[in-house]
Amino acid sequence: MVSSSLLQAVLLMAGCATTLATPFVPRYALTQEHLEVLAMRASTSVDPNAVSNTQCIDPNVNIDFHDQNVAELGICGGIAGSITKCGGAPQSTTGKSGTALFTLNAATSGATINISKGRWEGCIRAARAVCPTGSVSGTCTGGASTGNVDFTLDNP
Template identity: 50%
Template sequence: MHFATIFYVFAMLFVCAFAAPLQVRQETVSNVVCTSKTALDFHTSNVALLQICGGIAGSIEKCEGSPTSTVGKSGNVQFTIKPVVKGDTINISKGRWEQGIKAAFAVCGQNIPFTATFTGGATKGDVNVTYGSA
């Protein structure tokens, strides 16, 4: 009985030792310009973040309805997304959107207003994002 338990433990350690590491997808952002040095309200920013595309909170995983631009607004905080290619439609996923925001905040600071280009997020290419006061 003890031999089986010890064997099982060593087998699990062996499997874990050679398992591929989990990697968090890091979205690419470019053209990041920090437009202020003053951070916006954390809670209001989080609410605005989930208001894009008419609301991507909860179980909704992607921007629906193929908009050519979208705004997420709460109080005095606003996110605006527009495709880089004129006339293109936005189809950004919640994961891509949130990772892009984190990447831009990594450059400017948490809740510091910015403009940036997020890789992907539109049918034909990238999206331009503006975050700031409404």
């Protein structure tokens, strides 16, 4: 007859062997694109005062970096190329591309968005320094006829 303590020891060792035999699967797989984005962000200057109230909404939401860049330049009907400022004085605007949707609103009631391309890009760099992946929201310092600009980046 086998003692219960010997049986417990054998079962414990069998459980450990099973656990050790299970391969390690990382929670996040780093793609080459992700590593390139991290290197690019590390080489770019960030002004933490360009954004406030940064909230990491869901770090697991998939937002492709290229889509984010295209959507970033798609606000205000498009601020890519030589356009240096949001035109048309909207109170709200969006920029959308694939997996990325930016939604912007003037933070002060009655104000209009007139954010410059440089201020907008700096705001998003600062927000991504806090929340490098997923959906994010925050407030860009300045960028409206009066006050600031609230924004959200999410997967539509």
